[in-house]
Amino acid sequence: MSQVAELASNLREFVRMVGAVVLFLLRMLGQIPRLIARPRLVVEQIYNTGALSLVIVMICGMFIGMVIGLQFYDILARFGSEDAIGVGAALGLLKELGPVVTALLFAGRAGTAVASEIGLMRATDQLSAMEIMAVDPIMRVAAPRFLGGIIAMPLLVAIFIAIGLFGVQLVAVQQLGVESNSFWSQMRAAVGVDDVVDGIVKSFVFGVACSLVAVHEGFTAIPTAEGVGRATTRTVVISAVLTLILDYMLTAVML
Amino acid sequence: MSASDPSVTPVAARASTDNLVEIQDVHYSVNGREIFSGLNLAIPRGRITAIMGPSGTGKTTLMRLITGQIRPSSGRIVFDGQDVPTLKRADLYKLRLRMGMLFQNGALLTDRNVFENVAFPLREHTKLPNSLIRHIVLTKLQAVGLRGAAGLEPAELSGGMARRVALARAMATDPELLIYDEPFTGLDPISMGMIVRLVRQMNYALGITSIVVSHDVEELSILADMSYIIAGGKVAAAGSFVDLKDHQSEIVNQFMNGLADGPVAFHYPAPDYFEQLLSRTV
Amino acid sequence: MRSTRSIEISTGMFVLLGFAALFFLVTQITNRELSVDGSSYTVEARFENIGSLKVGAAVSMAGVTIGRVDSIKFDQTVYKAVVGLKINSAYNRIPSDSDASIMTAGLLGAQYIGITAGGGEEYLKEGDQVTLVQDALVLENLINQLAASFSGRKDEPKDAAANGNTEESK
Numbered sequence: 001m002s003q004v005a006e007l008a009s010n011l012r013e014f015v016r017m018v019g020a021v022v023l024f025l026l027r028m029l030g031q032i033p034r035l036i037a038r039p040r041l042v043v044e045q046i047y048n049t050g051a052l053s054l055v056i057v058m059i060c061g062m063f064i065g066m067v068i069g070l071q072f073y074d075i076l077a078r079f080g081s082e083d084a085i086g087v088g089a090a091l092g093l094l095k096e097l098g099p100v101v102t103a104l105l106f107a108g109r110a111g112t113a114v115a116s117e118i119g120l121m122r123a124t125d126q127l128s129a130m131e132i133m134a135v136d137p138i139m140r141v142a143a144p145r146f147l148g149g150i151i152a153m154p155l156l157v158a159i160f161i162a163i164g165l166f167g168v169q170l171v172a173v174q175q176l177g178v179e180s181n182s183f184w185s186q187m188r189a190a191v192g193v194d195d196v197v198d199g200i201v202k203s204f205v206f207g208v209a210c211s212l213v214a215v216h217e218g219f220t221a222i223p224t225a226e227g228v229g230r231a232t233t234r235t236v237v238i239s240a241v242l243t244l245i246l247d248y249m250l251t252a253v254m255l
Numbered sequence: 256m257s258a259s260d261p262s263v264t265p266v267a268a269r270a271s272t273d274n275l276v277e278i279q280d281v282h283y284s285v286n287g288r289e290i291f292s293g294l295n296l297a298i299p300r301g302r303i304t305a306i307m308g309p310s311g312t313g314k315t316t317l318m319r320l321i322t323g324q325i326r327p328s329s330g331r332i333v334f335d336g337q338d339v340p341t342l343k344r345a346d347l348y349k350l351r352l353r354m355g356m357l358f359q360n361g362a363l364l365t366d367r368n369v370f371e372n373v374a375f376p377l378r379e380h381t382k383l384p385n386s387l388i389r390h391i392v393l394t395k396l397q398a399v400g401l402r403g404a405a406g407l408e409p410a411e412l413s414g415g416m417a418r419r420v421a422l423a424r425a426m427a428t429d430p431e432l433l434i435y436d437e438p439f440t441g442l443d444p445i446s447m448g449m450i451v452r453l454v455r456q457m458n459y460a461l462g463i464t465s466i467v468v469s470h471d472v473e474e475l476s477i478l479a480d481m482s483y484i485i486a487g488g489k490v491a492a493a494g495s496f497v498d499l500k501d502h503q504s505e506i507v508n509q510f511m512n513g514l515a516d517g518p519v520a521f522h523y524p525a526p527d528y529f530e531q532l533l534s535r536t537v
Numbered sequence: 538m539r540s541t542r543s544i545e546i547s548t549g550m551f552v553l554l555g556f557a558a559l560f561f562l563v564t565q566i567t568n569r570e571l572s573v574d575g576s577s578y579t580v581e582a583r584f585e586n587i588g589s590l591k592v593g594a595a596v597s598m599a600g601v602t603i604g605r606v607d608s609i610k611f612d613q614t615v616y617k618a619v620v621g622l623k624i625n626s627a628y629n630r631i632p633s634d635s636d637a638s639i640m641t642a643g644l645l646g647a648q649y650i651g652i653t654a655g656g657g658e659e660y661l662k663e664g665d666q667v668t669l670v671q672d673a674l675v676l677e678n679l680i681n682q683l684a685a686s687f688s689g690r691k692d693e694p695k696d697a698a699a700n701g702n703t704e705e706s707k
Contacts, residue, residue, distance in 0.1 A: 043544075043545065043548055044544060044548075046548050046552065047545075047548040050551050050552075050555075051547045051548050051550070051551040054554070094562070120365070121364075124362055124365070125358040125359070125362035126362050126363070126365070128319075128324065128358065128362065129356070129358055129363075129364075130364075131322070132322050132356040133351070133375070133376045133379070133428070134348040134351040134352050134376075134379075135375075135376070136348070152551075154555070155552060155555025155556070155558070155559070158558035158559040159554055159555055159558040161558070161562060162561050165566065184566075188565075188566060189595055191566050192567055193563055193567050195567070196559075196562050199562075
């Protein structure tokens, strides 16, 4: 009986949390008109979430592309169709690896930075101080970081994929001797704009999810050093799990 | 800003019964634990009011109630005729422009320097030209003696300096009410003296109503015109410092004289000492 | 704190780089849909079986892409697939007795339509039909052929098996 009660209370807590996150999201969305009047706030956060994640995204994109080059070449060589490597790599990067890996990197680099920064502002009363100064922290702190993340994510994904393809090309064409023409022409013949759109849609959804998690975790962090640390960890864990679940759901819908 | 309103500035001329803030029968509880059960107090306009009490009596909660960051379960919190908990968001924000608050650690924004911290409320709420903002900020920093520190980052400031910058920031919009949350905690005697001087100066020179939440009895005895001791969710004693020193109530006596044991027990509630020593269970 | 100016510069660089990458992805690695730029004419070909041919597949002659598959429909009266071929107007001297066959690019590649020039004096124009066609290879048919000819010939099965592989790995 007590287990039933515990389950019920857990369920209630989960429902409450979902409700709290949705309300938080709506409050941020409500600030968009005011942020349009002050684009500088968002630009600052595109810098913090996007520009500062650029290097790690580029390095990882390059190496993942090179690994794909090696692996796909090895697999495809068994069927004697190494030329198809461009197709496989492009579709793999566009539809899965690009959005998912970038989202995971984003959660690790930008998500944690945002969560710990906001959590620290909470712990040091900076958010309360803003409220007393009649400045809404949702408008001033949360919404710009959220929007900055949403704008930055698809751009990071596009950069990741482009660099990744360069990496594939580097290994497959330059190193393993796949014929350059057929590499590109087969890729072009098989990849459509709708594949690119699929990837961008995914990256947008992941951007919303990861940014929302980071901002919300920071905002609701327990205002102690330990609480901020825990919020940071939770940001990475929740973002990663959510990204992979959403990825499955989106893929199921898109295919 | 609002303090340039002539009806506000010559506050000292007003009758002492004129209260800027009145708290009427406020009940407040968190997670079923009652923090206030019928709290009544009044903050006289243009005076320094001390709010004291043992740790955990909800002094900070009271500040959050007055500034409308949280709402009471019941009761009225009246700021200059307006019932704070019933205000809509926009009105509440308008009201907060008339309040300033000094947080324990200053709560300076860590992503900008001293100058920009003081300029922050001006930039958020006004469209003043940069030259005027610069003028106001330097004036406020001069008042707290830190004009020379304008270019420093918050991380480079000592605790006392951070609080003085925070005070300059709170003053930037010329509020009518200044709330000091534990302004003396963790300061060396010199910094403490500076803060005491500033609190007085702000109050007398600018006619600002001040609420000082603290348990530093000695400093408050110099500063406060009026004092409240909160204990057990209610006002345990109120009056001038002299009144409180001679107060009958045990808790007030314990607090004012810093006694180790009394209504606030030295021992945390525990089972019988000998019984526990003899038993094998923890 | 970094100066506003340098933040703006790096943000601008990041955003431009992002859009450049996006532009690269959309224009440089995709080609499936369009690519019959400018004017074109459409001819029709009817196949018994088109296999996995898709709209957007290449139409090529001698290995050069000259057009795209524009539409694929099923004609209920004759039970055939009607494939519309959109061909670039620059290639306006394709004999009308040319042969269209469905081929596979590489082992795993997509299917496309290969046109082999005929010898006629008349050329294909808008709305014409290509009458000589060759269907896509179908795995089941190959297996049947293979089973029938198994005892007779020695090298045939190997070829057929390789072809079967083509179909299977799709």
